[in-house]
Amino acid sequence: MKKLLLLILLFFFSMFFFYKIRQCSWQSCSVRENRELRTLIIGTNTEYEPFSYVDECGVITGLDVELAYAVARKLGLKPQIENMSFNALVPALQTGRVQVIAAGITPTKDRARYVDFATSHVLVNENPLVIVSPASKPITSLDALAGKTIAVNLGYASDYAMTNLECTIPSMTIMRLGSGYINEGFMALNSGRADGFVAAYIAVKPLLKQAHESEYHVEKISQLGESSALVISPHYKDLTEHINQAIEELEVDGTLEALKKQFGII
Amino acid sequence: MSIDIAYILESMPHLIFGAWVSIAIAGMSCLIGIILGTIIGFASTSNTIFIRLVILLYTTIIRGTPMLIQILFMYYALPQIAGISLSAFWAAVIAIGINSSAYISATVRSGINAVPIGQKEAAQVLGFSRLQTIIHIIIPQALKVIFPSLGNEFITLIKDSSLASIIGAPELTRQAGFIMSRSFDYLSIYTAVAVMYLVLTSALSLVLFFVERRMNEYADH
Numbered sequence: 224m225k226k227l228l229l230l231i232l233l234f235f236f237s238m239f240f241f242y243k244i245r246q247c248s249w250q251s252c253s254v255r256e257n258r259e260l261r262t263l264i265i266g267t268n269t270e271y272e273p274f275s276y277v278d279e280c281g282v283i284t285g286l287d288v289e290l291a292y293a294v295a296r297k298l299g300l301k302p303q304i305e306n307m308s309f310n311a312l313v314p315a316l317q318t319g320r321v322q323v324i325a326a327g328i329t330p331t332k333d334r335a336r337y338v339d340f341a342t343s344h345v346l347v348n349e350n351p352l353v354i355v356s357p358a359s360k361p362i363t364s365l366d367a368l369a370g371k372t373i374a375v376n377l378g379y380a381s382d383y384a385m386t387n388l389e390c391t392i393p394s395m396t397i398m399r400l401g402s403g404y405i406n407e408g409f410m411a412l413n414s415g416r417a418d419g420f421v422a423a424y425i426a427v428k429p430l431l432k433q434a435h436e437s438e439y440h441v442e443k444i445s446q447l448g449e450s451s452a453l454v455i456s457p458h459y460k461d462l463t464e465h466i467n468q469a470i471e472e473l474e475v476d477g478t479l480e481a482l483k484k485q486f487g488i489i
Numbered sequence: 490m491s492i493d494i495a496y497i498l499e500s501m502p503h504l505i506f507g508a509w510v511s512i513a514i515a516g517m518s519c520l521i522g523i524i525l526g527t528i529i530g531f532a533s534t535s536n537t538i539f540i541r542l543v544i545l546l547y548t549t550i551i552r553g554t555p556m557l558i559q560i561l562f563m564y565y566a567l568p569q570i571a572g573i574s575l576s577a578f579w580a581a582v583i584a585i586g587i588n589s590s591a592y593i594s595a596t597v598r599s600g601i602n603a604v605p606i607g608q609k610e611a612a613q614v615l616g617f618s619r620l621q622t623i624i625h626i627i628i629p630q631a632l633k634v635i636f637p638s639l640g641n642e643f644i645t646l647i648k649d650s651s652l653a654s655i656i657g658a659p660e661l662t663r664q665a666g667f668i669m670s671r672s673f674d675y676l677s678i679y680t681a682v683a684v685m686y687l688v689l690t691s692a693l694s695l696v697l698f699f700v701e702r703r704m705n706e707y708a709d710h
Contacts, residue, residue: 314679318676333672336672337672337674377667378670378671399657401654401655410565414565414568
């Protein structure tokens with residue numbers, strides 16, 4: 224009995240030490256390099272193809288990630304990517320643990336009070352919103368949303384757009400999905416909890432390919448769209464100017480356009 | 490980065506509404522847990538092996554799976570499997586209540602075992618039926634033993650109710666998530682939410698402390 228107890232204790236101690244060692248090395252490295260600013264720590268959440276995702280080879284890529292890499296190269300910094308859940312990403316940015324977020328985030332006025340945004344690299348007209356609905360009960364216009372339950376991902380451009388429309392479209396119910404996975408919208412559609420799912424077209428395109436495309440009706444809403452920009456930590460405010468300049472240069476030399484083509488944005 | 494008090498105050502109405510929903514979820518699921526847990530607790534002292542086996546299976550499954558998965562199952566899988574479509578609030582209440590019942594049943598059983606066997610025998614001699622013995626003799630005495638644990642369970646449920654945010658029940662964590670998605674000020678809102686949970690649980694502990702003291706005073710006379 225005593226031996227068993229000892230063994231269990233030993234196990235927990237070893238776990239603790241293992242954790243401690245890992246934590247220490249990780250912390251010291253990120254803090255030291257941060258001060259000297261040799262690296263650009265890029266936070267991302269790889270759940271938003273084609274802006275940020277893990278490809279077939281297990282490599283983190285996407286329009287925003289590749290743009291952040293290109294920006295880092297322009298600034299002469301070594302890019303270091305940190306993949307974490309969305310709810311950990313913004314606090315990490317606020318505390319300065321990551322310097323830049325590259326995850327297809329929409330800039331808004333409210334958010335700009337607490338974080339800095341670079342110049343938008345995807346514009347509203349490049350990424351229109353769509354209404355996805357079951358092919359058996361298609362929703363073909365914005366007016367047809369009246370009386371329907373509409374799923375959106377919490378905090379995405381579609382959430383903002385539908386919240387603004389809530390007063391003008393009679394008895395539309397908005398179901399805000401909070402898991403941070405875009406495919407939760409399809410779960411809501413399939414379980415019959417929502418009649419429609421509003422999201423950015425570019426983001427649902429890869430999911431539609433995986434699912435049976437013929438099962439869904441996709442209606443573009445041309446007047447609404449989702450823009451995205453890199454987000455910069457308030458601890459590194461001076462980076463904003465440099466990053467904006469780098470993005471401008473990348474736009475002029477055609478790198479940004481090439482990236483957009485590569486990821487199917489244009 | 491500092492904590493923005495003005496912004497916290499601005500968001501307070503949403504957070505207070507969320508806190509009420511959290512209390513409602515915790516209260517109702519605790520009620521389900523106590524009722525179901527008491528029945529299971531008494532059934533687990535049954536002499537029939539079959540009943541005891543069924544209960545063992547129930548508690549093993551419920552205690553051996555994460556509450557988060559149970560809530561998701563109740564919300565997304567139940568409509569597809571059984572055709573029962575519950576709202577986010579009720580799905581959370583029932584899932585958390587069922588989860589809690591498995592734990593409460595163990596508490597209830599220990600409470601029953603704490604009542605001396607002589608009490609039960611005396612009741613039998615006096616001609617009490619089995620149900621009468623349970624209601625008039627065992628429950629009043631067992632309650633004194635299990636009350637502190639039940640109070641703790643309620644406090645735990647207040648914190649557990651935050652898991653209901655995953656399916657969109659508008660409780661405190663969910664309301665905070667909504668506010669944070671708008672402003673990206675995670676630090677201020679997370680801090681405010683932590684303080685609110687602390688206030689809720691501390692206030693409850695205090696109430697339970699006084700109730701417990703009253704119960705003991707009554708018992709001493």
